[in-house]
Amino acid sequence: MTPSDYHRQNLRGTLLELAEQTVRTAGVEALSLRQLARDAGVSHAAPARHFRDRRALLDALALAGFERLDASIDAAAAGEGPFTVRFRGAAHAYVGFAVENTELLGLMFTIKHEEGASAELVETARRAIDTTVALLARGQAEGEVAPGDPERLAQVVFATVQGVAMLVTGGLLDGTTATELTDSAVDVLLRALPVPSDEGARAVLADG
Incomplete structure (x- = not known):
């Protein structure tokens, strides 16, 4: 052939x-x-x-991109080792994908947020954060993460990691490597997680 x-x-x-x-x-x-x-x-x-048409091609390209991103994060989150290792691996998986596929990632999120995006695309795009929620919940079950709403924690994690990815792909690190910044961000998250779940702690945070 x-x-x-x-x-x-x-x-x-x-x-x-x-x-x-x-x-x-x-x-x-x-x-x-x-x-x-x-x-x-x-x-x-x-x-x-x-x-x-061209739009159908873009939809398929975005869907394939999310499927690859999901598979990479899933593999890291389901790996061996303690929660901290799996959590760090998942963060690096996202940033690594963003660095290697900067233009594609932008297309993926653009298509996902456009009116008329397919249910399959929206569901697939959601899968990465669902994996993160499950990872945090598993960490809580294993005693590695203190009680808290894993959905909210996952949102904070994604906001942080996406911020790292934007700095890396925007060339704004001024000598810091993507690996170094990702590790630093993960270190901060691991010290800060989780959001306190009791009302007294929330009041202290609000007053602060």
């Missing part, structure tokens, strides 16, 4: 790979089904069998 034959028989996957390469090197604006067809060596009409 020649490379051209292989691409034709696996056209959908090939188009998604080529689309991701285009997003990475030239940006979302450079994407077109006609150009992808030329890059794949197929007729201009061939991509329509898999993507009815």
